[in-house]
Amino acid sequence: MDLDTLIKGKLNGHSTCSGHCQERAELKLLHQEGMTIGCYRCPSGYVSCLIQYERELDLQAFKTFLSAIQGNITFEDIRIATRYSWDLAITDQPDGAIVKEAYWRQSYRRTKSEDQHRISLFTCTKCDSFYRQRISEKNTRCPQCMKTAPTMST
Amino acid sequence: MAKLTTIYVVYAEWCPHCVPTTVEPVKKRAEELGVHCVLYDIDDPDALKVADELVRKHGDWCEDYLIPQVFVEHENGEVEHVFTGYSEDLELTRRGLDNLLASHILNQHSPK
Numbered sequence A: 001m002d003l004d005t006l007i008k009g010k011l012n013g014h015s016t017c018s019g020h021c022q023e024r025a026e027l028k029l030l031h032q033e034g035m036t037i038g039c040y041r042c043p044s045g046y047v048s049c050l051i052q053y054e055r056e057l058d059l060q061a062f063k064t065f066l067s068a069i070q071g072n073i074t075f076e077d078i079r080i081a082t083r084y085s086w087d088l089a090i091t092d093q094p095d096g097a098i099v100k101e102a103y104w105r106q107s108y109r110r111t112k113s114e115d116q117h118r119i120s121l122f123t124c125t126k127c128d129s130f131y132r133q134r135i136s137e138k139n140t141r142c143p144q145c146m147k148t149a150p151t152m153s154t
Numbered sequence B: 001m002a003k004l005t006t007i008y009v010v011y012a013e014w015c016p017h018c019v020p021t022t023v024e025p026v027k028k029r030a031e032e033l034g035v036h037c038v039l040y041d042i043d044d045p046d047a048l049k050v051a052d053e054l055v056r057k058h059g060d061w062c063e064d065y066l067i068p069q070v071f072v073e074h075e076n077g078e079v080e081h082v083f084t085g086y087s088e089d090l091e092l093t094r095r096g097l098d099n100l101l102a103s104h105i106l107n108q109h110s111p112k
Helices: A003-010 A059-069 A143-148 B023-033 B045-058 B090-102
Strands: A014-016 A024-032 A035-041 A047-054 A078-084 A097-105 A119-123 A130-134 B004-011 B036-041 B069-074 B079-084
Touching: A003 A024, A003 A035, A003 A047, A003 A097, A035 A059, A035 A119, A047 A059, A047 A119, A059 A078, A059 A097, A078 B079, B004 B023, B004 B045, B023 B036, B023 B090, B036 B045, B045 B069, B045 B079, B079 B090
Parallel strands: B004 B036
Antiparallel strands: A014 A024, A024 A035, A035 A047, A047 A097, A078 A097, A119 A130, B004 B069, B069 B079
8 A cells, every 4th residue: 555545544634723713624645855744734724733654754854844834843843653554454464563653733832822913834725835924814825826816807 | 472461551631532532442451351551641740750761662752742652561571562642633543542452452462
C-alpha cells in the first residue's frame, strides 16, 4: 500500500477547526519539499494542524519546512506518534511499525495566543499555497490569487 | 513470544483521548486477561517521572509527548510500546484502540 493510499484509508480524520471557527477541519494531502504533509484546514483555509507522514521521520526537514511557512518553530512544537499494523488493522504486512506521524498545531501550548487579530497560517482555497494573514481577515485566497481574481465591472 | 504480565498507560484525566477512550477499555481488557494494569497520570509528579522514563526508553518520545501511550510488559521483562493516541481525531483514537484490543497484541500470551 503506498503512503497516500494508507493515509487516505486509515488516517483520514475530521475535527472541529481549532482556534478559528466552528466549521469542520478536513484533511488535504500536500507534497512539499519531498515530504508527504497532511493539512487539516477549515473551509476558510485556516490551518489547525500539519502532519508529516513517513516510514522514518525527518524532523529537521519538517521543522525547516514549518519555519519557512510559519517562522519561530522549535522541536518542542513538534510531537510524534508511531502507527502499527495492529492499531491500523493491517494484516497483509509484517507486524510492527507501518508509518510515523509528526504533528504541529497552530496556536498551541508554547505559541498559544488569544489575540483576536494574531497573524495566522492559512492555505489558499484556490491554489493550496500557504500564506499568513490576521486570523480576523475574511480572505480565503492567497495574495497572488487575489491579484489574479477577476474584478467585477459595472 | 513471552507471556504478557502488565499493561501500562500514560495518560491525563483531562485528555478525552485518554479518559474514558483509552483508560477504561484497557483496564477492562487487563482484568479479562488477568494481567496488571498500571496507570501513570502525568499530572501526578511522581507518576510523571516514571512515565517520562517509560516514554523516553520505549515510546514516542519528544519534549511535549503525546498521550495516551500504551505499553505492554512480558514475563521476560521486555517492554513494548504498542499505541499512541491520534492527535488529529478522537474517532481515530477510538478506532485505533478498538483495533489494538482486537489484535493479537492484547489477546495472546497472557497468563490466563
